[in-house]
Amino acid sequence: MENIIQLDxxxxxxxxxxxxxxxxxxFAVQANQWVAIIGQNGSGKSTLARVLNGLLxxxxxxxxxxxxxxxxxxxxxxxxxxGIIFQNPDHQFVGATVEDDVAFGLENQGMKRSQMIERVQWxxxxxxxxxxxxxxxxxxxxxxxxxxxxxxxIALKPQIVIMDEATSMLDPQGRHDILLLxxxxxxxxxxxxxxxxxxxxxxxQADQVIVLQKGNVLKIGNVExxxxxxxxxxSFGLQAPFTQRxxxxxxxxxxxxxxxxxxxxxxxxxxxxxxxNT
Amino acid sequence: MMGxxxxxxxxxxxxxxxxxxxxxxxxxxxxxxxxxxxANNWQSYVALLAFVLLxxxxxxxSLRFFLRGIRPMIILILFTVILQIFFTTGGDPFxxxxxxxxxxxxxxxxxxxxxxxxLIIFISTLLTITTxxxxxxxxxxxxxKPLRYxxxxxxxxxxxxxxALQFIPLLSDETTKIMNAQRARGVDFGEGxxxxxxxxxxxxxxxxxISSFNIxxxxxxxxxxxxxxxxEGRSKYRQLSWQSKDTWVLISFGLLAIILLVLRSY
Numbered sequence: 230m231e232n233i234i235q236l237d238x239x240x241x242x243x244x245x246x247x248x249x250x251x252x253x254x255x256f257a258v259q260a261n262q263w264v265a266i267i268g269q270n271g272s273g274k275s276t277l278a279r280v281l282n283g284l285l286x287x288x289x290x291x292x293x294x295x296x297x298x299x300x301x302x303x304x305x306x307x308x309x310x311x312g313i314i315f316q317n318p319d320h321q322f323v324g325a326t327v328e329d330d331v332a333f334g335l336e337n338q339g340m341k342r343s344q345m346i347e348r349v350q351w352x353x354x355x356x357x358x359x360x361x362x363x364x365x366x367x368x369x370x371x372x373x374x375x376x377x378x379x380x381x382x383i384a385l386k387p388q389i390v391i392m393d394e395a396t397s398m399l400d401p402q403g404r405h406d407i408l409l410l411x412x413x414x415x416x417x418x419x420x421x422x423x424x425x426x427x428x429x430x431x432x433x434q435a436d437q438v439i440v441l442q443k444g445n446v447l448k449i450g451n452v453e454x455x456x457x458x459x460x461x462x463x464s465f466g467l468q469a470p471f472t473q474r475x476x477x478x479x480x481x482x483x484x485x486x487x488x489x490x491x492x493x494x495x496x497x498x499x500x501x502x503x504x505x506n507t
Numbered sequence: 508m509m510g511x512x513x514x515x516x517x518x519x520x521x522x523x524x525x526x527x528x529x530x531x532x533x534x535x536x537x538x539x540x541x542x543x544x545x546a547n548n549w550q551s552y553v554a555l556l557a558f559v560l561l562x563x564x565x566x567x568x569s570l571r572f573f574l575r576g577i578r579p580m581i582i583l584i585l586f587t588v589i590l591q592i593f594f595t596t597g598g599d600p601f602x603x604x605x606x607x608x609x610x611x612x613x614x615x616x617x618x619x620x621x622x623x624x625x626l627i628i629f630i631s632t633l634l635t636i637t638t639x640x641x642x643x644x645x646x647x648x649x650x651x652k653p654l655r656y657x658x659x660x661x662x663x664x665x666x667x668x669x670x671a672l673q674f675i676p677l678l679s680d681e682t683t684k685i686m687n688a689q690r691a692r693g694v695d696f697g698e699g700x701x702x703x704x705x706x707x708x709x710x711x712x713x714x715x716x717i718s719s720f721n722i723x724x725x726x727x728x729x730x731x732x733x734x735x736x737x738x739e740g741r742s743k744y745r746q747l748s749w750q751s752k753d754t755w756v757l758i759s760f761g762l763l764a765i766i767l768l769v770l771r772s773y
Contacts (some may be wrong), residue, residue, distance in 0.1 A: 239608075246694065257560075281676055282732050284731060284732060287539065299558065305736065308731075308732060308733075308734050309734060312732070312733070313729075313732045315725065315728070315729055317725060319677055319722075320721075320722050320725035320726055320730035321726065322673065322726075323670065323726070323729075323730055323733075323735075325640075325641040325644075325673045326641065328736060328744070329716065329744055329745060331563070332744035333730075333733055333735070334733040334734050335734050335742075335744070336741045336742050336743060336744055337733060337734035337736070337741055338734060338742075339741060340742055340744045341742065342742060342744065342746065344743075345742065345744050347742070365673070365676075366673075367673070367676045367677060372575075381733065385734070395646070401673045430511065
């Protein structure tokens with residue numbers, strides 16, 4: 230498998246900061262994977278997203294996207310392959326109507342109008358917002374707004390989508406819908422997803438989890454490995470998943486159950502087994 | 508107060524006037540303001556009034572709505588008219604007191620000015636009420652296009668206008684939120700003397716500015732990450748389409764001007 234994203238020894242510091250926000254970071258992401266980037270506030274997650282699409286230029290180190298080295302000459306080309314969905318949908322709308330906003334990125338590419346109309350239609354259908362095409366984005370609900378913002382990115386057909394806490398302002402239902410949608414798009418379009426998040430559901434979707442702490446990569450692993458030690462999770466900016474908390478509570482009541490991360494179904498299986506054995 | 512003013516508001520509809528190209532409406536309104544000043548006798552004012560009433564009728568919006576829209580401005584209009592009536596000299600005054608005088612000429616002059624105001628307000632209300640802010644900014648962009656040749660940044664100005672229009676509701680929500688938050692902390696709005704009231708505005712203004720800066724920062728980053736560099740080399744999704752009825756509207760305004768010119772010589 231080729232590495233679609235590769236960071237080699239990347240360092241970035243803001244001018245006013247005394248310590249680097251990203252400190253010699255290296256990792257690679259394979260194509261069509263779902264990668265969650267987690268860490269406490271101020272661990273450098275959002276800075277990382279901005280370095281990846283060239284909004285911020287690293288002080289040292291290299292960023293390679295799709296085999297292309299990120300430089301001033303390639304930055305616009307790379308941005309066409311990499312879309313970011315930001316946290317607050319209200320602050321990302323440029324267009325005055327939904328379809329207009331979805332078309333904004335395409336306009337920037339200078340795409341022909343006939344082709345644009347098709348592409349906008351396609352993107353709105355994917356996020357199920359076709360009926361709202363002529364509305365102003367400002368009158369939509371939070372979840373709908375975020376869907377429009379996603380359509381605006383999807384319309385560009387990027388190979389990589391970065392979600393920069395894209396679901397953090399939504400209610401549980403809206404969050405669930407958006408996750409299902411992104412998962413579907415990842416599967417159908419073969420996208421690579423980088424999700425920067427504190428949301429447990431979002432993390433459990435991931436093939437790979439990268440933990441950042443104070444600008445360093447603390448740990449890289451799959452979901453089971455990350456959740457293996459529940460006592461450490463708080464320092465990752467996370468709370469232990471419900472299944473794990475339940476297992477810990479059961480342990481305290483001397484139920485013979487381990488505290489490894491399991492899905493809900495697996496936990497139900499375990500408890501059922503225990504029940505049958507007693 | 509703001510709720511009563513209807514200029515600048517948009518009423519959705521599907522009338523002939525609604526369907527016109529916003530550029531045609533914009534140019535026509537502009538022409539009308541000039542045309543109004545061609546009128547100088549009662550016949551020409553009757554022609555103008557008939558023309559405007561026809562336009563209002565075609566928009567399928569009730570005349571009462573327009574009249575209600577005039578109400579908040581009526582004092583201003585009457586004030587101007589009364590000044591005009593009393594300070595017009597010439598003609599045969601039938602009443603005089605110092606520099607103030609009344610004559611048939613000054614009365615008719617006052618009436619004409621009143622009608623002029625009315626007509627201009629009617630027609631500009633007709634423009635804004637049948638045109639969405641978005642169409643309006645598209646029309647302004649299209650009309651300003653020739654200025655590109657003198658290196659005026661038409662596309663940038665149009666983008667700014669469109670973003671500004673679009674963020675009005677968001678910022679007004681933000682203002683309400685800040686006001687309520689400050690009220691909860693004990694700030695009184697709209698009470699006390701002038702100085703106290705002005706001071707009470709500060710705790711709204713500063714957070715509002717800061718939040719505008721934040722929005723601008725977020726928006727600019729979102730725009731850049733979606734590939735916006737400059738207006739050059741961009742294509743356009745929204746397109747205005749000029750139809751024959753738009754040409755006819757402009758022709759009818761031309762005809763109106765000719766009629767008024769003919770009536771002038773009476």
